[in-house]
Amino acid sequence: MYHYILKSIQRQKGRSLLVILVNCILVILLNLYFGLIGSYQAQLRDLAANTSIKCIITNLDGSRDSLIAISSDTIRALQSSEQIRGLDCSVILEAGFGEFKMEEWDQHLNLLVRAVNNRDSAALPEGLKVQYMEGWDEALFTGNQHVCIMKESDMEKQGFAFGDDITLTIYYFYYDDKELLMDLRELDSAKFIIVGQIDDSDPMASQRYPNILLPFQTAWDLFEENQEDFTADEVSFYVGDPLALNAFKQEMREIGLMEIIKGSRLSFKGTALYVQDGIFITMADRLKTAIRILTAFLLPMGILVFIVGYVISHLLANGRVKEFALFRSLGVGALRAVRAFWYEQLILVLAGNVLGCLAALLLGKQGIQEIMTVCGASFGGYMLGTTVALLWLAKEKPLELLTSE
Amino acid sequence: MEKMIEAVNVSYIYQTKYQKTKALSGVSCSFERGKVYAVTGKSGSGKSTFLSLLAGLDVPTEGTLNIEGEDMRKINRDTYRLNRASVIYQAFHLFPLLTVLENVMFPMQLQHVPAKQAKARAQEYLKKVDLPESLYKKMPGMISGGEQQRVAIARAIASGGEILLADEPTGNLDSQNEKVIVELLCKLAHEDNYAVIVVTHNEAVAAAADVVYGMSDGVLSVVRE
Numbered sequence: 001m002y003h004y005i006l007k008s009i010q011r012q013k014g015r016s017l018l019v020i021l022v023n024c025i026l027v028i029l030l031n032l033y034f035g036l037i038g039s040y041q042a043q044l045r046d047l048a049a050n051t052s053i054k055c056i057i058t059n060l061d062g063s064r065d066s067l068i069a070i071s072s073d074t075i076r077a078l079q080s081s082e083q084i085r086g087l088d089c090s091v092i093l094e095a096g097f098g099e100f101k102m103e104e105w106d107q108h109l110n111l112l113v114r115a116v117n118n119r120d121s122a123a124l125p126e127g128l129k130v131q132y133m134e135g136w137d138e139a140l141f142t143g144n145q146h147v148c149i150m151k152e153s154d155m156e157k158q159g160f161a162f163g164d165d166i167t168l169t170i171y172y173f174y175y176d177d178k179e180l181l182m183d184l185r186e187l188d189s190a191k192f193i194i195v196g197q198i199d200d201s202d203p204m205a206s207q208r209y210p211n212i213l214l215p216f217q218t219a220w221d222l223f224e225e226n227q228e229d230f231t232a233d234e235v236s237f238y239v240g241d242p243l244a245l246n247a248f249k250q251e252m253r254e255i256g257l258m259e260i261i262k263g264s265r266l267s268f269k270g271t272a273l274y275v276q277d278g279i280f281i282t283m284a285d286r287l288k289t290a291i292r293i294l295t296a297f298l299l300p301m302g303i304l305v306f307i308v309g310y311v312i313s314h315l316l317a318n319g320r321v322k323e324f325a326l327f328r329s330l331g332v333g334a335l336r337a338v339r340a341f342w343y344e345q346l347i348l349v350l351a352g353n354v355l356g357c358l359a360a361l362l363l364g365k366q367g368i369q370e371i372m373t374v375c376g377a378s379f380g381g382y383m384l385g386t387t388v389a390l391l392w393l394a395k396e397k398p399l400e401l402l403t404s405e
Numbered sequence: 406m407e408k409m410i411e412a413v414n415v416s417y418i419y420q421t422k423y424q425k426t427k428a429l430s431g432v433s434c435s436f437e438r439g440k441v442y443a444v445t446g447k448s449g450s451g452k453s454t455f456l457s458l459l460a461g462l463d464v465p466t467e468g469t470l471n472i473e474g475e476d477m478r479k480i481n482r483d484t485y486r487l488n489r490a491s492v493i494y495q496a497f498h499l500f501p502l503l504t505v506l507e508n509v510m511f512p513m514q515l516q517h518v519p520a521k522q523a524k525a526r527a528q529e530y531l532k533k534v535d536l537p538e539s540l541y542k543k544m545p546g547m548i549s550g551g552e553q554q555r556v557a558i559a560r561a562i563a564s565g566g567e568i569l570l571a572d573e574p575t576g577n578l579d580s581q582n583e584k585v586i587v588e589l590l591c592k593l594a595h596e597d598n599y600a601v602i603v604v605t606h607n608e609a610v611a612a613a614a615d616v617v618y619g620m621s622d623g624v625l626s627v628v629r630e
Binding site: 004008331 | 462463488491492494496500502511512514515564572
């Protein structure tokens with residue numbers, strides 16, 4: 001029988017080529033189809049990885065995102081949240097060198113101090129040179145030590161050097177939300193070691209950043225030591241996993257950060273969250289819709305491959321009914337005869353699949369594993385159709401097809 | 406002489422979803438080696454149905470068909486056709502994809518006879534049916550009807566069985582080829598001891614047979630013994 005199968009393949013070139021070609025095309029088309037789904041999924045993953053969704057805490061009507069009071073409870077909740085990354089917190093303070101009385105503030109309170117939890121929160125211009133004392137670097141902002149970084153010009157004016165202990169009397173902004181007033185109140189006098197200096201040789205740029213930078217937690221500790229309510233006045237961060245935006249928003253609501261309500265009463269309280277997710281949502285929605293539509297065709301595609309296998313095998317079998325009857329007449333059992341035709345199709349389908357895989361590899365859209373999986377699916381669907389079509393042959397009565405009556 | 410095939414009160418009913426048709430009714434007869442039997446009758450008389458039962462392509466609805474004493478129902482009918490009985494058809498029915506030689510080798514390949522041996526034996530059978538060697542490598546479509554029927558006979562005897570069943574073997578042939586095929590079938594029966602059963606309505610074929618049965622509306626009768 002195997003001899004006959006090979007001869008049949010060899011001598012029925014047109015029929016054999018048709019089956020090979022159809023299967024080759026099926027594998028290529030299915031690879032393109034799955035490749036398209038894979039490409040959209042990769043784009044979605046890349047979009048999530050490459051798109052940072054920034055979130056800024058604002059007041060309820062969204063009009064202020066700095067110099068507002070963001071409660072320490074909110075900051076603590078954000079610090080322990082797994083839904084966010086890149087938390088930037090800062091608080092603006094005023095200070096003067098040395099210790100002085102409250103009445104003398106107008107003579108001494110001349111330093112803008114910013115307490116930050118990382119260098120990015122300080123909003124220092126890109127490329128600005130910050131020189132650190134040996135053994136120190138920008139990791140200092142994440143700690144709570146009494147250290148500071150000072151503008152170079154201030155250091156020169158005061159005759160300070162790295163490692164000097166300085167005393168600062170610090171004032172903070174108190175936000176009266178009822179009266180909508182901002183008041184400056186004394187916090188404490190504290191000592192700090194100078195561990196870095198900011199190059200402020202460009203006078204235009206130097207106006208944009210403070211005289212002194214402190215670690216955020218150090219400032220927070222000072223508030224707690226003096227039993228004052230600590231509030232940050234600028235907090236921003238990024239969504240941890242943009243693909244889990246709903247879970248993120250749910251957690252933010254639980255933390256107490258609401259959506260901005262335009263037209264609400266002006267307030268200094270940082271209780272709303274502005275999420276810059278518009279572009280991401282639009283793009284992700286488009287990709288998800290495309291993936292959903294394509295995936296919905298998965299079952300119809302499988303059925304289509306089955307039907308192609310069935311129809312082609314059925315048509316080919318129709319033309320070979322007498323051949324089948326002759327097999328039976330010569331003593332070949334019905335299933336053995338069907339199996340011979342099935343093996344013939346198997347060889348041709350495999351050949352078509354190999355060619356299809358090679359073509360898909362040359363197109364280079366998919367990896368070998370994906371191509372093999374698609375090829376397997378195509379092979380399975382087609383051969384299932386072939387099996388059903390050929391089993392129909394087994395019902396044929398041979399003599400009715402071969403005799404003269 | 407030993408009975409090769411014996412039909413005892415054989416009936417056959419074609420049953421479709423809507424109707425039943427009695428194709429054979431109480432057929433009793435026997436066939437021996439070394440003789441040519443002709444079953445004659447009009448189209449639709451049940452000749453081919455009888456042939457299909459003799460070939461083991463179906464079993465009687467009633468009655469028994471014994472092959473050398475064994476009930477056809479109890480034997481493997483595929484093996485029976487593979488090794489003991491071969492059918493020759495009016496339309497020759499050679500494999501169009503195989504050459505003349507490969508067609509004759511085919512039954513032996515089914516019996517797992519080694520290729521070299523099968524080839525030698527196929528050549529021997531083709532010589533026996535007087536087919537010129539120049540035709541061995543030709544495809545069936547390239548040779549005449551008479552030659553094709555001789556190849557079909559060579560293929561039938563290649564299986565090694567002793568029962569040759571022929572369904573209108575000369576139906577598609579001219580009188581000259583008809584004569585050759587009839588002589589060949591007679592030679593196989595008389596010289597090589599085959600039991601040759603020919604279904605025909607050709608009088609010349611019937612005249613050459615040793616025994617002639619007539620079939621009418623599914624009922625078999627002896628015409629000449």
